[in-house]
Amino acid sequence: MDNELRKVTHVENIRYDKAAEELVILDQTLLPNEEKFLRLTTAEEMYDAIKTLRVRGAPAIGICAAYSMYVLARSIPEDADFYPKLEEYGAYLNSSRPTAVNLSWAIREMLKTAKENLSLPRAALLEVLYEKAAAIHEDDIAKCTAISEYGLTVVKDGDGILTHCNAGPLATSQYGTALGPILLGTERGMKFRVFSDETRPLLQGARLTSYELQRAGVDVTLICDNMASIVMKNGWVQACFVGCDRVAANGDTANKIGTSGVAILAKHYGIPFYVLGPTSTIDIACPDGDHIPIEERDPDEIKNMWYEKPMALSDVKCYNPAFDVTDHSLIEGIITEKGICRAPYTESLAALFDNKK
Known part of the structure; x- marks a missing residue:
């Protein structure tokens, strides 16, 4: 095995x-x-x-x-x-x-x-x-590998973990970032219950995260994004792990659309919300989330892409951003290969780059 x-x-x-x-x-x-x-x-x-x-x-x-x-x-x-x-x-x-x-x-x-x-x-x-x-x-x-090791320090055997989008080996290399602690822990005999958000608009949580975790023998349950609140309320989630596409100097983080909503829900239910990513994803020259460009994608990804027939009128307007920005105040910690950064992020993230000199 x-x-x-x-x-x-x-x-x-x-x-x-x-x-x-x-x-x-x-x-x-x-x-x-x-x-x-x-x-x-x-x-x-x-x-x-x-x-x-x-x-x-x-x-x-x-x-x-x-x-x-x-x-x-x-x-x-x-x-x-x-x-x-x-x-x-x-x-x-x-x-x-x-x-x-x-x-x-x-x-x-x-x-x-x-x-x-x-x-x-x-x-x-x-x-x-x-x-x-x-x-x-x-x-x-x-x-x-280092991110995975640090991530394991904030969860314990038997915990429920909710993740959004896909940040496993397919998105990175080897263990991945947000899925890294789960996969590394599984190799060591730990048992986790993972809830994988479906994640619109490209369904990467459904198509990729649940695929990776299922094949690795992890207890994974696929849920639609709007089901995150009920699984948190039920007490099934002890931590949220998400990846990142860009982290600003103040800790604001861009990740797949819907991530900020997960963070808001986690804050409401008192569940720690962690961002996992390498220091190369930290843009220390970007002061905050307002300065992160947000990619907008083809509306057909919502209306037509996953269906035999269109699920909306052809002329209906669509807003299809690929990412949103999670405010740093909602983030319990940013887990990098150099350790876990905590608030104030303007200081802890800057210290990562000071240590490189």
């Missing part, structure tokens, strides 16, 4: 096949009914994979972007002006998803590495870029 759990926990959603020089991703839009792998070779394919959520989850997007920049660097002709062209590719990829800070972070890291090594022969420069992308991937695995 241990081997089975280990295999299920470490879902390989992104890999770079160095021998074949191919970037391969698991198409998450087809889950849970079909597991199909895509090979990304062009900037357009990479942009589309990120934009259409074939690869999704802030850390996973960053990993994919890093490998994508390496692949695109390989495609630049020898006689071309290398760095400006790589910058152009980076700007194009970065425009695919505006909210997740990991995307722009990974692109900047790859551009910085390229700029620092422009004097190298092209083959050596490309190898350095590959090593940087692989290091970003390995670093995320280490961070997810």
Whole structure:
């Protein structure tokens, strides 16, 4: 059983096949009914994979972007002006998803590495870029493991945990962030009761979170988002774990739409609400949630996408934001690979970056 759990926990959603020089991703839009792998070779394919959520989850997007920049660097002709062209590719990829800070972070890291090594022969420069992308991937695995360890310190065996959207291995690497403590604890023989919000508009809680947890042998119950209140009132939830796409300097956090409502309910019922994510998701230059751009998506994702027939009139107006912002006052703690930050977040989050110097 241990081997089975280990295999299920470490879902390989992104890999770079160095021998074949191919970037391969698991198409998450087809889950849970079909597991199909895509090979990304062009900037357009990479942009589309990120934009259409074939690869999704802030850390996973960053990993994919890093490998994508390496692949695109390989495609630049020898006689071309290398760095400006790589910058152009980076700007194009970065425009695919505006909210997740990991995307722009990974692109900047790859551009910085390229700029620092422009004097190298092209083959050596490309190898350095590959090593940087692989290091970003390995670093995320280490961070997810550390986040999972810290997360386990705030729950106990037998607890009920509610999660919103998807922040497991599919969204990151290895254990994941919000699901990390659950999966790591399960490997160690702990038992949790997890309530997975369906999570509109793309149903990632239903399609991905419940899929990952069910396969890992976790006691998971799928609920619609508007059922969160009753399971909390029933005393079935002792903690809420959610991921994050961007954390502002004051602790305000952007996550999948509906997260702020979960936090408000948790506050009402006296349930601790935790945000779990790597420090790369913290945007210390963003002062608060009012400065986080919120992506709006196609109204058809609400009206048509999941139905045989349209569930609303074709001309009815729709508001379809992908994210909302949870106010820092509702957050019990922000769990990172460096430890658990608590209020005041302007101080505890800033200290994480001071420690990097």
